[in-house]
Amino acid sequence: MDNNISTILRKNQLSITGSRKQILELFLRSDSALAHHDIESKTGSVFDRVTVYRTLQTFMDKGIIHTIPTPDNSIRYALCKDDCSEGHHHDNHVHFVCDKCGSATCLDGVAIPSVDLPKGYKAREINVVVNGICKECR
């Protein structure tokens, strides 16, 4: 458990600190994406807001987590699968945000459909966010 977390951090050349361990553990435990606010409160507010920001930024840089853009402009963070590496991030699945409970989840089984862009445009990344009712709320 804890060993697993330390392993992930070490694999990404990150020193093992309290905040990184706890925040990473939080991600491993939760099955839906987390907003910055969630992270602060669910860690019992023991870490400074700045520390949480910086930890998330570090995890982003290393490709451990990725963001889910939502129409209401609240960034959610979710764990990346193992094919995400530093710099090059490939987030190849659809995201779902529930209208009722607000939870954001990665639908790992649903692949991003291909999009035919007009001439002159070149895609680097495609984000698909579906809003609706999730399987818990229906």
Place this chain on the structure above:
Amino acid sequence: MDNNISTILRKNQLSITGSRKQILELFLRSDSALAHHDIESKTGSVFDRVTVYRTLQTFMDKGIIHTIPTPDNSIRYALCKDDCSEGHHHDNHVHFVCDKCGSATCLDGVAIPSVDLPKGYKAREINVVVNGICKECR
């Protein structure tokens, strides 16, 4: 020109005021989506920040504009096509955000691909945002 703008406002049962006319004109003139910040500065900061927020909210409610969610969490606003009506908003096209110039555009010709959701999920709205290099920057 100006007549056109007033017509749109009247069609949406909105009283015709200076801020609404100028902000709507700005949208009609620009071919890419605008962030709140752009709107403030491009109108010469003559309108209070609060007025801009409220005007955008009003336009959203009436279905005149819609938002484009971006991974970096900066909401962009763009004009809706005529098939958007109050309440029921159908934004059936792909959005493109350029890595280089940062401009966000609606690719009206590119339809949203269909997404097969897992059992239990029900889609209300699908947002597709493509990041990459636009035709101006390549």
Place this chain on the structure above:
DNA sequence: GTATTCTTGCAACAAAGTTGCAAATACAAA
């Protein structure tokens, strides 16, 4: 032209995010 309703600007506030710096911690090497 006047009355009523809607809209605006101001002030004050709340939330979100950033930066510099000193103290504290992690880790490597002795």
Place this chain on the structure above:
DNA sequence: TTTGTATTTGCAACTTTGTTGCAAGAATAC
């Protein structure tokens, strides 16, 4: 284990972003 160095954290102060109540000002209906 202890020491030295580099990294990380927390604090303070600040900027940006977004919200709310209210009085003054405009737009529309009559």
